[in-house]
Amino acid sequence: MVRRTLPLLLHFLYSLALLPGMAAAAIGVVPQDMVAGILPKDTAEQYELTFWDSIKDSKHASDYEAYLQAYPNGRFAALARARIAQLNGTAPKAETPSPAKPAERPRAVEKKAAPQPSSKPETEQAKPPPSVAPSAPQAEKPSEKLPPKTIAAHEVKDCPGCPSLIALPAGSFTMGSNTSDPSEKPSHHVSISKPFAIGKYEVTVEQWDACVAASACSRITIDGNLSKTSPVRDVSWDDAQQYVQWLAKTTGKPYRLPTEAEWEYAARGGTSTRYWWGEQMRSGMANCKGCGEPWQKEAPLNVGSFPANPFGLHDMNGSVWEWVADCWHNSYKGAPADGQAWDEPECRTRVIRGGSWRDDASYMLSSTRFKYDASVRYLQNGFRVARAVE
DSSP states (O other): OOOOOOOHHHHHHHHHHHHHHHHHHHTTOOOHHHHSSOSOTTOHHHHHHHHHHHHTTOOOHHHHHHHHHHOTTOTTHHHHHHHHHHHHTOOOOOOOOOOOOOOOOOOOOSSOOOSOOOOBTTTBOOOOOOOOOOOOOOOOOTTOOOOOOSSOOEEEOSSTTSOOEEEEOOEEEEESOSSSOGGGOSOEEEEEOSOEEEESSOOBHHHHHHHHHTTSSOOOOOSSOOOTTSBOOSOOHHHHHHHHHHHHHHHSSOEEOOOHHHHHHHHHTTOOSSBTTBSSOOTTSSBSTTSOSSOOSSSOOOTTOSOOOTTSOOOSSBSSEEEEEEEOOSSSTTOOSSSOOOOOTTOOEEEEESOOTTSOGGGOSTTOEEEEETTOOOTTEEOOOEEEOO
């Protein structure tokens, strides 16, 4: 990689400090200490490194194009263009990448660094949640059993091709976590004052295609043979709005995205533990990297391939990140306590929840939350629908 011109002594010292990491980056490998919490949480360097780490082994040119859209002059820009050229069978253009910046050591936090920021208007696109090195699932005590279902799941379907919904009662719970990521603090009491229904599964490819066929949604093209019952992905928040508006018009029901509070209430399923099944990761409970079978690297499995939580909802942990209605805020200070969406005028940075199949167990906690630009598509992002219950 080409460095800026420096005085000889400074150049020598700089080389000693950065050469190992730069050499690793040149072959598409990000040192683990640069990914797992070494860089400060909310810095451009950390976001770029985690973005690259999430796509560096991808066989899809669109992943590298997304990186270049976010970082046209990033430290991996030359390698990204070379990968695109290789995958498309064309010759890459010569590039001079920007020099790497030295990592800084942050204050330790329990979870790995947040996977993505929102994009800055017109200058920096949103970054995707990363796929970090997997954490081996920790075995729970043999005596620990799955929690019983806390409600009798009442399933609703408003049309033959509509998503199946589970009607949930009003209730209250503690949202967030005081022992995890700073954006999940402070934990606070939320009362869901009205019952609502939420998707039993994430919206599927088949359900999305019905909206496309009605000329109400944009066509989403993803490489590979997709099952009709796999979760639709590579959709933006704006895309999801198209779908819920079409569904509302088609059925006459008030479809929308769930609020963030509704989403976490549903994901917890009446539990207060780190995961809905307990305090430790349990093999085979979530569609995530290193979390046990069934799992595949290339894509999320069909919806419903993993156990339902106590509310009868599938894939709230892993599979694809799920858009919710709320505008992003860096913490829960000032958050509404009634379960309503926390919105802002002209908000372009929205909340995603739940983690994806590419992420490890540390992202599967019921409290995990991150942000993404509302207009940007990314292949790990999908959604499920919600509506009021009459």
